[in-house]
Amino acid sequence: MTCSRPSRRPPQAPVHNRAMQTLTIRRPDDAHLHLREGAMLAAVLPASAAHFARAVVMPNLRPPVATVERALAYRREILAALPAGMSFDPRMALYLTEALVPSEVQRARDCPQVAGVKLYPARATTNSEAGVSDLGRADAVLAAMERCGLPLLVHGEVARPEVDAFDRERIFLEEVLVPLRARHPGLRIVLEHVTTREGIEFVRGDPGPTAASITAHHLLWNRNAMFVAPGGGAGLRPHHYCLPVLKREEHRRALLAAATSGNPRFFLGTDSAPHLRRDKESACGCAGCYTAPTALALYARAFEEAGALDRLGGFAAAHAAAFYGWDPNPGSLTLVRRAGNAPVAQDCDARVGDDVVAALGAGDSPWEVQSA
Numbered sequence: 308m309t310c311s312r313p314s315r316r317p318p319q320a321p322v323h324n325r326a327m328q329t330l331t332i333r334r335p336d337d338a339h340l341h342l343r344e345g346a347m348l349a350a351v352l353p354a355s356a357a358h359f360a361r362a363v364v365m366p367n368l369r370p371p372v373a374t375v376e377r378a379l380a381y382r383r384e385i386l387a388a389l390p391a392g393m394s395f396d397p398r399m400a401l402y403l404t405e406a407l408v409p410s411e412v413q414r415a416r417d418c419p420q421v422a423g424v425k426l427y428p429a430r431a432t433t434n435s436e437a438g439v440s441d442l443g444r445a446d447a448v449l450a451a452m453e454r455c456g457l458p459l460l461v462h463g464e465v466a467r468p469e470v471d472a473f474d475r476e477r478i479f480l481e482e483v484l485v486p487l488r489a490r491h492p493g494l495r496i497v498l499e500h501v502t503t504r505e506g507i508e509f510v511r512g513d514p515g516p517t518a519a520s521i522t523a524h525h526l527l528w529n530r531n532a533m534f535v536a537p538g539g540g541a542g543l544r545p546h547h548y549c550l551p552v553l554k555r556e557e558h559r560r561a562l563l564a565a566a567t568s569g570n571p572r573f574f575l576g577t578d579s580a581p582h583l584r585r586d587k588e589s590a591c592g593c594a595g596c597y598t599a600p601t602a603l604a605l606y607a608r609a610f611e612e613a614g615a616l617d618r619l620g621g622f623a624a625a626h627a628a629a630f631y632g633w634d635p636n637p638g639s640l641t642l643v644r645r646a647g648n649a650p651v652a653q654d655c656d657a658r659v660g661d662d663v664v665a666a667l668g669a670g671d672s673p674w675e676v677q678s679a
């Protein structure tokens with residue numbers, strides 16, 4: 308039945324929807340990004356450049372990016388893969404190997420395109436075989452970094468096989484990070500992709516210059532997400548598998564509280580880590596979530612659910628720049644609320660040869676980035 312009379316709202320109904328429809332922030336930085344090389348690099352780079360002005364690019368290639376010269380060559384490869392008309396400023400991380408020497412630390416500090424040195428405990432994640440197994444052997448390098456202010460970017464997990472996968476960050480804090488801080492009180496440290504309440508507490512309370520990057524997927528999902536089918540029921544979800552692995556709900560809540568607190572020690576780092584679909588959906592699926600095209604919408608959902616959308620701009624576009632001593636980015640980015648259950652406007656997956664890199668979380672947010 309249709310009714311031609313103009314509808315009248317009952318007096319109790321809200322007269323307008325107070326929910327924000329758009330949100331504009333300064334163009335953000337991604338403080339933790341994996342771009343890979345070759346065809347994969349070319350496939351995933353436009354998604355990052357479309358949303359982020361800068362990113363700290365991780366050095367876990369084969370062979371690892373372990374010298375300033377190699378970092379600058381990798382940076383040139385990235386810029387060569389950037390589509391015409393896009394701008395993007397990659398800031399490089401050197402891979403801490405036992406071959407790194409203090410003179411190279413000073414060279415890195417003098418190079419504005421190098422953001423820091425990345426510590427991968429040996430065998431902790433993708434291509435980390437060259438990582439340091441005894442941090443004591445890197446002490447001269449760490450002292451040089453402490454003197455000149457070059458940050459140490461830490462993958463904070465122990466990789467000993469007897470340690471439970473869900474406890475690796477907590478044990479790392481106790482066994483490695485607390486003693487490291489005691490030996491080097493002035494060392495600038497970023498606890499990358501922090502995933503635990505204990506990690507948050509360390510960063511909050513540490514008297515030294517410490518910060519942490521936080522991913523969108525660790526803000527939105529607890530570890531159940533790996534074991535529950537989209538409609539409920541059981542199902543193994545390889546695209547939610549990353550390292551450090553998703554944790555319990557209490558840890559997710561601690562991350563969300565920290566990210567939305569306005570504390571400048573916490574900032575956006577997607578840890579977007581692309582793998583081909585066939586390498587994720589296999590009998591031995593790779594760790595890593597490809598979130599470059601979806602992360603900002605997912606962060607917006609997390610911040611909105613926490614009632615803190617007004618703090619997204621600081622987390623995404625100010626805190627990392629302040630920690631690294633970068634100028635604020637020019638320009639802005641606008642997120643728009645999607646209409647109803649409309650499909651996301653853009654196809655978020657990246658194509659590589661005859662396979663795709665499937666983006667995690669496309670359609671899982673009421674927000675999307677407004678296309679330019």
Ligand SMILES: [Zn+2]
Binds near residue numbers: 339341365
């Ligand atoms: Zn990473």
